[in-house]
Amino acid sequence: MASPESPDSPPWEKIARDPDFRRLLADKIKFVVPATMFFLIYYFALPVLVGYAPKMMSKPVWGQLNAAYLFALSQFFMAWILAAFYVRAALRWDREADAVLKKFDLK
């Protein structure tokens, strides 16, 4: 690991101030913050609804399957779909990160 004092150390400060790098960070935040808020709310809605409105959640919705079970089941698909969105966005961030490194002749 090169320490920042050594002469061949990468120009951390310069990269950090680079507009393309700042845009990359902003892009990531724009995805990660809302996506995290969404899955936390979606997930905690389950124990809250099941815990405090058990009557409502026991109502059969689809055949004999009730709202509680279907909502729990939907959490699995929510997690997978959100992960797929993240991966798609992350492929774009990878290209942007590589472009930043190329600009500084580091890749």
Added chain:
Amino acid sequence: MNGAPFLAIAATKSHTALWMFLAFVAATLAVTWWSARHSSGPAAYFAAGRRITGWQNGLAIGGDYMSAASFLGIAGMIAFNGYDGFLYSVGFLVAYLTVLFVVAEPLRNTGKYTMADMLAFRMSPRPVRAMASLSTLTVSTFYMIAQMVGAGALVKLLLPGVSYEMAVVGVGVLMIIYVVFGGMLATTWVQIIKACLLISGSLLLSVLVMRHFDYSFPKFIDAITHVSFHKNGVLVTQNFLEPGLKFGAAVTHGWGPLDMISLGLALVLGTAGLPHVLVRFYTVPDARTARASVVWAMIIIGAFYLMTTFLGFGAATILTPDNIVVDGKPNDNMSAPLLAQALGGEVLFAFISAVAFATILAVVAGLTISASTSFAHDFWTNVVHHTRAHRPDEEVLVARVTAFVVGAISIVLAIKLQAINVAFLVGLAFAVAASANLPAIVLSIFWRRFNTAGAVTAMAVGLASSIVLIIISPSVMGTDAKALIYGAPLFPLKNPGLVSIPLGFLGAILGTLFSRERASAAKFTELEVRANTGLGAEKATER
């Protein structure tokens, strides 16, 4: 439902199971021997040379994470309490979104072997590493004792002529061998083999459950909504899809729902702070592979927890709680093995028992290596010796000795604690991970001002509050004979997360604001670039 035939065979121990156990042990020892020959040097020992591929690491994360508590415990909870047991399954998967979004890639890009590497990056390394190492050892030891006690109780039931003590010693010695001789590479492959066994065993059982219902979902669901069994001597018919049978406000003096939320918080935030999960991200070549491995893990873990529907509700409907009995007493942990026995006879019972055994071994091996890595790398090298390298292989030697000591201590404790219900220790491990580790990890990635005092305070407050709250909770205190401490619980929730996690974050913020440190903010710039570009990240070793 006629349950009599199952009752008759319910307590049969199986010689076939013994042979399958031995086959698994032989396979894993061969892997250990091969690993020992193919690795030398610290990067090989601690991080499998960083050459594990994405899907391999995904399987290994699954193998590291899906414990016997999930496999046997959740199946049993669904079999006895229906829907509320399934509620557990959900949190274990959703938790990986936190790992994927926030932790995996920055950790891989900025660290070397342990969680503390990332924290120490921009902080004063000695206090942060000492604290992180303490937290890692605490989480790993609690979790390990719970696993070992479970292993002893389980193996005693499954194998003829094996006592509790023999089972605990056997599991302990095997995990010591994997970790001491085979390091991370052997541990990884034990976890991969276990994940494959667990998935195929669960899949087989699920298909057999559906065959029992002529592959008709409506028939299966109809049976779930009408489960007849004896409750306090009275035959009752219950809808097992109905929420609230275990955690409902009506059956828990009103605290159940809040306890569920508290547990959910510890799961969703704690998984991303579990040291034995975090170290897995150092075994892959780069952050992109780390990301891919989380996605693979989510596919595998999600598929497994989805199948708990078939295992748990299958046991509830085909066996009914009346027939999940060992030595005349209801035993929810035996739901999955007994279901296997009912559906596939002795051979399937033996196979599922061997899967449960493999499950325990893979998890304890993962815990042992993360504990010994943290002690050797964080405490020995960086705290005691100020990062000055002594002999080149000293770090690995210290880790091997630590693995041996941790294993020996766990064996002794597991035998001593035999009679005590230690299941709450798993909850405690997640609570500590969520309250102590996660605030420090997240804030060190996202908050420029965050500093050494903040990180140390966060970990100390999170660790202490989780432990204190659980000691005064109904998990430990009670007014019946089984309670570890006699007396009315002072804290109403079994899971401390709801209080201890905010306290951990509060500690982080206050510790930071009440101290001044310029270096950590300056170093944040470098961390930001490293975390987001992978520049300067540890490379895979040459073959």
